[in-house]
Amino acid sequence: MSIWSYANPRKFLDTTEPWVPRLMWLSAAVLAVGLVWGFFFTPEAERFGSSVKIIYLHVPSALMAINAWLMMLVASLIWLVRRHHVSALAARAAAPIGMVMTLIALVTGAIWGQPMWGTWWAWDPRLTSFLILFLFYLGYIALWAAIPDPDSAADLTSVLCLVGSVFAILSRYAVNFWNQGLHQGASLSLDAQENVADVFWLPLLVCMAGFVLLFVALVLLRTGTEIRARRITALRARARRAEPVRA
Amino acid sequence: MRALLARDLRLAVRAGGGFGLGLAFFLIVVVLVPFGVGPETAILARIAPGILWVAALLAALLSLDRIFALDHEDGSLPLLATAPLPLEMLALAKALAHWITTGLPLVVAAPVLGVLLHLPGAAMPWLLVSLALGTPALSLIGTFGAALTVGLRRGGLLLSLIVLPLYVPVLIFGAEAARRGAEGLPAATSLLLLAGIGLGCAALLPFATAAALRVTLR
Amino acid sequence: MMDLGKYAVEVISAWGVSLALLAGLVWWSVRRGRIVRAELKKVERDHG
Numbered sequence A: 001m002s003i004w005s006y007a008n009p010r011k012f013l014d015t016t017e018p019w020v021p022r023l024m025w026l027s028a029a030v031l032a033v034g035l036v037w038g039f040f041f042t043p044e045a046e047r048f049g050s051s052v053k054i055i056y057l058h059v060p061s062a063l064m065a066i067n068a069w070l071m072m073l074v075a076s077l078i079w080l081v082r083r084h085h086v087s088a089l090a091a092r093a094a095a096p097i098g099m100v101m102t103l104i105a106l107v108t109g110a111i112w113g114q115p116m117w118g119t120w121w122a123w124d125p126r127l128t129s130f131l132i133l134f135l136f137y138l139g140y141i142a143l144w145a146a147i148p149d150p151d152s153a154a155d156l157t158s159v160l161c162l163v164g165s166v167f168a169i170l171s172r173y174a175v176n177f178w179n180q181g182l183h184q185g186a187s188l189s190l191d192a193q194e195n196v197a198d199v200f201w202l203p204l205l206v207c208m209a210g211f212v213l214l215f216v217a218l219v220l221l222r223t224g225t226e227i228r229a230r231r232i233t234a235l236r237a238r239a240r241r242a243e244p245v246r247a
Numbered sequence B: 001m002r003a004l005l006a007r008d009l010r011l012a013v014r015a016g017g018g019f020g021l022g023l024a025f026f027l028i029v030v031v032l033v034p035f036g037v038g039p040e041t042a043i044l045a046r047i048a049p050g051i052l053w054v055a056a057l058l059a060a061l062l063s064l065d066r067i068f069a070l071d072h073e074d075g076s077l078p079l080l081a082t083a084p085l086p087l088e089m090l091a092l093a094k095a096l097a098h099w100i101t102t103g104l105p106l107v108v109a110a111p112v113l114g115v116l117l118h119l120p121g122a123a124m125p126w127l128l129v130s131l132a133l134g135t136p137a138l139s140l141i142g143t144f145g146a147a148l149t150v151g152l153r154r155g156g157l158l159l160s161l162i163v164l165p166l167y168v169p170v171l172i173f174g175a176e177a178a179r180r181g182a183e184g185l186p187a188a189t190s191l192l193l194l195a196g197i198g199l200g201c202a203a204l205l206p207f208a209t210a211a212a213l214r215v216t217l218r
Numbered sequence C: 001m002m003d004l005g006k007y008a009v010e011v012i013s014a015w016g017v018s019l020a021l022l023a024g025l026v027w028w029s030v031r032r033g034r035i036v037r038a039e040l041k042k043v044e045r046d047h048g
Helices: A003-006 A011-014 A019-040 A050-082 A085-117 A125-146 A150-176 A199-247 B002-015 B017-037 B041-062 B064-071 B076-082 B087-116 B123-148 B156-181 B188-217 C005-047
Strands: none
Touching: A003 A011, A003 A085, A011 A019, A011 A085, A011 A199, A019 A050, A019 A199, A050 A085, A050 A125, A050 A150, A050 A199, A050 C005, A085 A125, A085 A150, A085 A199, A085 B156, A085 C005, A125 A150, A125 B156, A150 B123, A150 B156, A150 B188, A199 C005, B002 B064, B002 B076, B002 B087, B017 B041, B017 B087, B041 B156, B064 B076, B064 B087, B064 B123, B076 B087, B076 B188, B087 B123, B087 B188, B123 B156, B123 B188
């Protein structure tokens, strides 16, 4: 049996529906462990004081903001190539989640920036890229909402997602070129010499896992909702077409 | 393709809005800036490259929704699509027509407005070259955005929301080249990157535009 | 309550805003899911 059998909306719903509450609770538990661990049982960092605790929300949300866009890109490609409706709807379902994640990353970053860099907002490359990513999410969601025909909407937003991805990467490097920033370099990469100490790294890892689980649960839940909403529209349209015959 | 280009240009000239409106908008934005930031020569000279670039970008944005809207309303878009000309070439021709009616006048008018903003003389050639290289990319990206929003009600607002984030790289490299030129720094890198983006857009975006048009015409 | 030192305001507000946004997202998704599910039941009964 191939993975494509889940492209059938009925089968997708039947399979994922029982998993949504389970994943929700699991992610809540993992997040609770990670966040409580991070908030109460980690020491303060030398330079950052207690403000280092913001990292447990800032980094995972930033991670998911990018991962959500990647997921939308893959789902859009699957829709364009194989025309599975579930895939297009999953991309649509993921967009608001990604947008909220971007917003969290921006807000926590701004609040963190105030004591650390002495300013709420600096036109730092990473902050700027995230702001641009936020605008991309806005445009993508607005385009979905504006087009009445569902198939055209799926097609056009997929094309926008592809083109937008290219331009998002382009902006990332353009912004880097434009202003060297305040952000520290990749202190979380696995091969870096100077890595974050384990006391911070382990709870952060748990938080990241919690965010991933939450994202998966929400995408499944919202995709199910989109499938049902689509079915409502289809049923109503069919009823409308049938109406004149009956009259 | 040449016939289509000539037709679009003729239509733009007859409608009167094509050449004039974007240019007038460009002029007004540039005139408004000193009222906003004060008339000091030093400040104006410093921000002039950026202001001119942002104003040019907004002026280009203003006329985007007209690229396909007229053809969509009078029903000639499906006819154009069934013509032997591939849709990709149609997209390219439309972008070119938009550039000739909007981008080119902006490039020509930029030095005059640069004088108004006390743009240093040394920066003038850099500004011109960066605008000349950057505005075609703006037209190409805008044509893509216009194709996505053809026939939508309130498409104009949505169009700006979609297109503006896509303009970011062009704006950064274009304004950077003009600014470096103004400060006497080497600006060739920005110009090369800007040209690269422009050529990349010309090579790839017509395909995306054509794909979007095919969906709308289905 | 633990002592957060001089960054207490920043840490608390950052956590507050983030958790509120997350909770809002979850609440909105769940609520919309319920509404659409109920609506589909109704539509399926009417037009099924």
